[in-house]
Amino acid sequence: MAEVRLEKLVKSYGKIGVVHGIDLTIAHNEFVVLVGPSGCGKSTTLRMIAGLEDITGGTISIGDRVVNDLPPRARNISMVFQNYALYPHMTVKENLGFSLKIAKQDAATIEARVAEAAEILGLTPLLERTPGELSGGQRQRVAMGRSIVRHPDVFLFDEPLSNLDAKLRGQMRVEIKKLHQKVKTTIVYVTHDQVEAMTLADRIVIMKDGHIEQVGTPAEVFEKPKNTFVASFIGSPPMNLLDATVADEAGRKVAKLADGVTLALPAAAAEKVRDGQAITVGFRAEAFSPVGYGLFGDSEVATIERTIILPEPLGTETLLYTELGGKEVQGKMLNPRVVKPGEQLSFNLDLSRLHVFDKASGMSVLV
């Protein structure tokens, strides 16, 4: 069993704090992705788990061992680095077998384990090459192979796909997911790319400025963001966020936008706000579509006439940039027809999919 537990984990360089006491438990065989903008402390956290970075405070345990003061080699972890960090003077085979050789395994075991890893990752024809003779994707696979030959308790990935082009990144993402299904192991994966986080993770940990903003399954963080940061970070395009004031209209709580448009608040949110409260309302592009071009079921909608600033056709859908509450917002047109800038369209806004955040704290009123 290799559960990873971070308790009140702190890292600072002199007076500058980088990670401010985070608590996180990663279950056995769970795939957890740490995601956040650069400088949020996600890589530092990963490197602390690896033992490459000292811990300023708190504890890290892997399995039932506190590993705070153990060197990387004693933690039974493996790591895939952003720049792959393959040993350039060794062949692929030697790279893969290096950790076993250091652990003084006998030649037959090394041979078998290297062959097994090479088989899983399709590296068998490349074993005699050196890293310099490999393409980016192949190097990436060797780096992963080097991790799996050891049968580690925990896999650590530090932005492994950020050096690949978009197409290859997509392919490798699928391979990593498949790898996790084949080699059941605890994985901690760091990325700044929310798409990677959404597609790979069992659970996503969203970090900002050395704090954890939210932990949840991809569906949870997408559908129930705890605060405006998570709402705007997860999902593409980012959630539309508009400043509003709570008002009373015919006995119902509504959000009054800067341009006077009023949106009836969903019942659950309405209970948690008071008249005159400054709030931020959020909705995703898919909750805001031209009439007849969206999926609303029987939800209550607000119908709003808007002028299109810019259409962005993506094939199966078109992103529509328009203006609401004094800000630019994005809507989504499914099965689109051609739309021209300046065209007037009636939009439906799905009120059941409105998110309501307290403006001062940025926190969702539902948590």
Added chain:
Amino acid sequence: MERSWQRWLIRFGIFIVMAIICIPGLWIVMTAFRDNVEVMARPPVWIPERWTLDNFRAILGLSETQQGIPVIRYFLNSLVISVTSTVLAVLIGMMGGYAFARYRFKGKNVAFLWLMLSRTVPGISLSLPVFIIWSRLGLIDTSIGVILVYLALNIPFTIWLIDGFFRQIPLSLSEAAQVDGCTRWQAFWKIEFPLAKSGIASAGIFAFLTSWNEFALASQLTRTTASKTLPVGLMDFTAQFTVDWTGMCAMAVIIIVPALILTFIVQKHLIAGLTFGGVKG
């Protein structure tokens, strides 16, 4: 398009430059293999008419006549002094270079600057102070005295050169090795050292050549066969009114050959660029 006359002009230029560099060396080698009469002849004899090894026999004490210059002794002194100071300078250079490349410590930049500044002082300007200190310490005319001076000359250079090579090796390689089960020490020997080998070899050859060829300081600090090195020994061929050109050139050849051989052995490393295929390029 490059015209053919341009090409010939470039070739001619190269020929002139190479001639200026090579002919004196060639002249030394030729002089070493002919007899004194031919060397002194007027008009000069350009191409030796009779090749001879007598000069080497003479200075190596193999001929019937008495010879007065202990070349073999000088050779051994040079070897001991150069090899010892090179090995130490490379070892210290590796430690220092690694420390400067990998660790953060207080006063690092200042220390590095001072090391480099020490290279700006011409060694010869320090010869008098060194002479006085060495004479008080009883280090005049000892191998150790010369080795210490050469260490001081070479260490800033080896540190600087090796530091540059370690800097080029991504830190993540050492980290990957540590995650793979190495101690920091093992990571150094198995990963970083092999990758910096060319740089270390270059530092070694430069340090060796500096020590092997150095004349000015050695001529101040050495007196007798106890510590005199080959370049200093060359002066033994000059008397008040005469110079034994053939003997001197034969000895010059003896000085040049080991340096040439060593350079050829190590040149593979000198020119082998490091290949960093292991990380994104």
